[in-house]
Amino acid sequence: GIQVEQSPPDLILQEGANSTLRCNFSDSVNNLQWFHQNPWGQLINLFYIPSGTKQNGRLSATTVATERYSLLYISSSQTTDSGVYFCAVYKTSYDKVIFGPGTSLSVIP
Amino acid sequence: NAGVTQTPKFRVLKTGQSMTLLCAQDMNHEYMYWYRQDPGMGLRLIHYSVGEGTTAKGEVPDGYNVSRLKKQNFLLGLESAAPSQTSVYFCASSSGLYYEQYFGPGTRLTVT
Numbered sequence: 248g249i250q251v252e253q254s255p256p257d258l259i260l261q262e263g264a265n266s267t268l269r270c271n272f273s274d275s276v277n278n279l280q281w282f283h284q285n286p287w288g289q290l291i292n293l294f295y296i297p298s299g300t301k302q303n304g305r306l307s308a309t310t311v312a313t314e315r316y317s318l319l320y321i322s323s324s325q326t327t328d329s330g331v332y333f334c335a336v337y338k339t340s341y342d343k344v345i346f347g348p349g350t351s352l353s354v355i356p
Numbered sequence: 357n358a359g360v361t362q363t364p365k366f367r368v369l370k371t372g373q374s375m376t377l378l379c380a381q382d383m384n385h386e387y388m389y390w391y392r393q394d395p396g397m398g399l400r401l402i403h404y405s406v407g408e409g410t411t412a413k414g415e416v417p418d419g420y421n422v423s424r425l426k427k428q429n430f431l432l433g434l435e436s437a438a439p440s441q442t443s444v445y446f447c448a449s450s451s452g453l454y455y456e457q458y459f460g461p462g463t464r465l466t467v468t
Contacts, residue, residue: 278454292456
């Protein structure tokens with residue numbers, strides 16, 4: 248099956264700092280998504296990004312499908328960005344979605 | 357719009373008991389999913405549905421059954437609960453298969 252790795256596993260940022268989270272996957276995929284799970288457990292879809300670049304406010308994501316990785320950029324971080332960020336990939340021929348282990352982000356004032 | 361709702365929010369079961377978790381969505385989505393999340397792990401897909409009256413197995417389907425009798429509802433059943441099913445269960449829905457999934461708030465289930 249597809250292996251999904253995320254780095255770093257943990258990250259502590261001062262409020263206002265920028266960060267880059269990485270998601271590597273071991274096989275070509277048909278879609279890739281980034282999710283944020285806040286400290287209260289709620290899961291929010293951030294980006295659906297099988298390839299290319301998308302931006303939404305302070306967040307942006309880039310997926311380079313040919314090199315099997317995706318990056319999530321967080322600029323001017325805020326305490327509300329704290330939580331766990333997951334990437335998830337899907338491949339039609341496997342017919343399953345695989346979540347990475349997540350990056351735990353803590354933004355301190 | 358309420359989005360995706362789940363009931364109950366918390367439940368404690370004894371080994372061998374049964375229960376049903378209800379997921380409801382008001383976005384007219386065709387696709388619905390049940391996931392479980394265990395401590396320190398990402399989500400694992402239990403079952404999913406590509407439309408009313410259809411269901412399919414995900415990555416960890418054993419011990420669970422599902423039904424999608426109405427488009428807006430997706431039920432997850434545990435016929436004989438086991439301690440290994442202690443987890444947080446999330447329901448999600450989307451307009452396309454694994455496309456921009458919207459998640460419910462989760463159900464925390466403990467099996468003693």
